[in-house]
Amino acid sequence: MLSRRHLGLATLAAPFVANPALAQGTRLRWAHVYETNEPYHTEAQWAAREIQNRTGGRWNIEVFAASALGNEPQINQGLTLGTVDIIYTGVAFAGASFRPMAISHAPYALRDYAHFQAYRASDLHRELVAGYDRQTGHHALALTYYGDRMVTANRSIMQPSDMRGLKLRVPQAPSFLMFARAVGANATPIAFAEVYLALQNGTVDAQENPLPTIQAKKFFEVQSHISLTHHITDSLLTIVGSGTWRRLNEADRNVFREVLAQAADRCGATIRQQEQELAGWFRAQGKTVQEPDRAAFRAACVPLHNEGTGWTRQQYDRLQAL
Helix, strand or coil: CCCHHHHHHHHHCCCEECCHHHCCCEEEEEECCCCCCCHHHHHHHHHHHHHHHHCCCCEEEEEECCCCCCCHHHHHHHHHHCCCCEEEEEHHHHCCCCHHHHHHHCCCCCCCHHHHHHHHCCHHHHHHHHHHHHHHCCEEEEEEEEEEEEEEECCCCCCHHHHCCCEEEECCCCCHHHHHHHHCCEEEECCHHHHHHHHHCCCCCEEEEEHHHHHHCCHHHHCCEEECCCCCEEEEEEEECHHHHHHCCHHHHHHHHHHHHHHHHHHHHHHHHHHHHHHHHHHHCCCEEECCCHHHHHHHHHHHCCCCCCCCHHHHHHHHHC
């Protein structure tokens, strides 16, 4: 019998079309794995409308939510195959194509939100994006704040040792394994759309995501404890595929750059506000929200930051110096 969560996915498969009055324009497909009620999706809808309006209806973007066009590895592959035109993807997944792109995703590599903002505006970030673009042919046009990742489980987690042997769901990207390895958890890669059911039936014991995602994906319904580890300050790239980019004239490229950057700013601000309010909301739902020993978690993770990671020590030192 399907859970309420999975029955609900059937209603999320239909795409969003920007402006029906301008629907004669060339259609583009924007794919992501997030829910329709999350800011990532609503800001993608806003961006679709803005791009359509600012280009006189030449580009009609359909936004496909909730893994309707595939999980993260699949939609990344779709950019190359030309089956999708635009995606949101985590920097960890972009790092599978250009490994230095995942540098900010190493656990505790970013100290806090201010450090993320400094990195987002830095020459280092611009250089890494240029390297990704050269490597893949695609164009990463914006970086959206995704939030600090926290651990949920059905037991207390206050020290790294509390996670030893825990079956921890992680996304299907290499840099997530670093956190699991550091704390001794058993990393279990599971696609995003399948996490709720995996938690519900005990396939995994725990998962980790920012508080807004834990709320939107309803993971709190099947987990009793939320540990505020803040172990990864995560972010999403908005990427336009190489084939699509070649079809845009320079004026339209500038519209895409401007609108997607604005959407990233708008979305990040909303996520930041939500995550500052949600610990109290989860407590009101009867969840146990804990403040673990973050120094102990950081001490366990930092020694792994430069072990075969794909970025250079110089790049890492530049990130830490921001």
